Amino acid sequence: MGKEQYEVGLRNYEQKIASVTSQEMVINMGPQHPSTHGVLRLELITDGEIVKDIIPHLGYLHRCFDKHAESINYTKSIPFTDRLDYLSSMNNSHAFVMGVERMLGLDQKIPKRVEYIRVLVCELNRIASHLIAIGTYGIDIGAFTPFMWCFRDREHIMNMLEWASGSRMLYNYIWIGGLFYDIPVNFEERCQEFVSYFKPKLIELDDLLSNNEIFIARTANIGILPADVAINYGCSGPMLRASGVKWDLRRIDGYSAYPELDFEIPVGKGEMGQLGDCWDRYKVRVDEVKESVKIIEQCLERLLKDFKRTTEFDPRALVPKKVNLKAQDYYVRAENPKGELGFYFVTAEKTDIPRRVKARGPSFNNLSVLPELGKGVLIADLIAILGSIDIVLGEVDR
Numbered sequence: 001m002g003k004e005q006y007e008v009g010l011r012n013y014e015q016k017i018a019s020v021t022s023q024e025m026v027i028n029m030g031p032q033h034p035s036t037h038g039v040l041r042l043e044l045i046t047d048g049e050i051v052k053d054i055i056p057h058l059g060y061l062h063r064c065f066d067k068h069a070e071s072i073n074y075t076k077s078i079p080f081t082d083r084l085d086y087l088s089s090m091n092n093s094h095a096f097v098m099g100v101e102r103m104l105g106l107d108q109k110i111p112k113r114v115e116y117i118r119v120l121v122c123e124l125n126r127i128a129s130h131l132i133a134i135g136t137y138g139i140d141i142g143a144f145t146p147f148m149w150c151f152r153d154r155e156h157i158m159n160m161l162e163w164a165s166g167s168r169m170l171y172n173y174i175w176i177g178g179l180f181y182d183i184p185v186n187f188e189e190r191c192q193e194f195v196s197y198f199k200p201k202l203i204e205l206d207d208l209l210s211n212n213e214i215f216i217a218r219t220a221n222i223g224i225l226p227a228d229v230a231i232n233y234g235c236s237g238p239m240l241r242a243s244g245v246k247w248d249l250r251r252i253d254g255y256s257a258y259p260e261l262d263f264e265i266p267v268g269k270g271e272m273g274q275l276g277d278c279w280d281r282y283k284v285r286v287d288e289v290k291e292s293v294k295i296i297e298q299c300l301e302r303l304l305k306d307f308k309r310t311t312e313f314d315p316r317a318l319v320p321k322k323v324n325l326k327a328q329d330y331y332v333r334a335e336n337p338k339g340e341l342g343f344y345f346v347t348a349e350k351t352d353i354p355r356r357v358k359a360r361g362p363s364f365n366n367l368s369v370l371p372e373l374g375k376g377v378l379i380a381d382l383i384a385i386l387g388s389i390d391i392v393l394g395e396v397d398r
Helices: 003-018 066-070 072-083 089-105 112-141 143-167 187-209 214-219 227-232 279-304 363-367 371-373 379-389
Strands: 025-029 043-049 049-055 328-334 339-346 354-362
Touching: 003 049, 043 339, 043 379, 049 066, 049 379, 066 072, 066 354, 072 089, 089 328, 089 339, 112 143, 112 187, 112 214, 112 279, 112 363, 112 379, 143 187, 187 279, 214 279, 214 379, 227 379, 339 363, 354 363, 363 379, 371 379
Parallel strands: none
Antiparallel strands: 025 043, 043 049, 328 339, 339 354
């Protein structure tokens, strides 16, 4: 943010606080409120239980990603991408790595087995991220059982990703030009066992929340986000698709192995209330988990039949010893569980350290629409709206 933008924002904030009447109150929600899902502070101007205005305050968890990436080489930046949205580390590193590979001209040379393994682990990570979103959303509303069910099933995914990478959350598995290591022997069979176990569990979870009268009453017709407002605020991912916009970068950009896979793009339909409400945002994530399961099944089939494990296969064969790029500007984007994650690179000649790296986190843009959604609602409904956005503060405070 530039100095002028900061000063404008500060003046707007001062004007809002100065205009508070004697009938209104200023309430701080956070930065350690359990329903803000991290160190987010919301300054609420309320008239009784009605929220008149919301002023978000960020910066309690500044990770300095951009500055880190400008101080070290491209390869060493990958572990830092894991720490943006730490619930979907595989997806973060996949986007970053794709950008560097395209600038190097390696993107067309990546072996198909590597591409399918990347998609496999990213979709497993997408399911794990959405399970956190669904489970914590349930507990925000007051449903405890879905929270326990989601964490139980997420544990199976974390065990598999730990088996592949050696780490439970911050993987550093997808490398520029390849992978840290091939997936372990029998990994595909274990994945198939998980899919067989998870499918009926997902149906149970869907039935437990989606048709629950109390859950519907707390989420339907609450926090309605029209498609034009979502687009103007730069919303993406389930936030945008829940408003009826069929926009998924896995289809639009067709990167990695996604063009060869068959899957649908779930969108909001206003089944329980109005199009783009909290229930739609929740349901899009549930439906996306089902589509990720389909993608995983197809990846496993191709890995077992068409791109089998061989002793000659080296997942590090194309990993460059040093990344030397010509001076250029380049933007890469990918469909993360929360939306469009982008990296803008400004490279320099004769060095493997970039001049500038700017991360475009989907959680930041999605959160920016909260003051628009939260005006005139009850404080209790504000919790439902915030939970439906599904933010991670490590990605908001970069």
